[in-house]
Amino acid sequence: MFGFVGVGVSGCAKKPSKADCEQLLTKMYDMDVQSSGVTKVTEAQKKAVDKQIKDVKKDLRKKFMTQCLDRTPKAWVKCALNAKDKKAIEDCKGS
Numbered sequence: 001m002f003g004f005v006g007v008g009v010s011g012c013a014k015k016p017s018k019a020d021c022e023q024l025l026t027k028m029y030d031m032d033v034q035s036s037g038v039t040k041v042t043e044a045q046k047k048a049v050d051k052q053i054k055d056v057k058k059d060l061r062k063k064f065m066t067q068c069l070d071r072t073p074k075a076w077v078k079c080a081l082n083a084k085d086k087k088a089i090e091d092c093k094g095s
Contacts, residue, residue: 016077021068024077025061029053031086 016024033053068077079092 014074015070016068016072016074018065018069020074020077020081021065021072024068024080025057025064027081028089029057031089035086 033049076092080089083089083092
């Protein structure tokens, strides 16, 4: 789901805060949902999708947060948080 998981660099850079990683997780989920191409949904569909997203977040959250907090440079996380789209996040790899 997220391309950033392999970006980590051990120990040599300042680490991002937990809040930054939480914000990045939410941003990346939102981008995935927006890129799905779904434009019109009923309220029942929206509730079902929201539940699925919550379940997926719960399943992937621990792995994502460990990667983000322990192996991802703070500069990269800040760049990704400021990115407007997935392409811009990919461009953060050099940060």
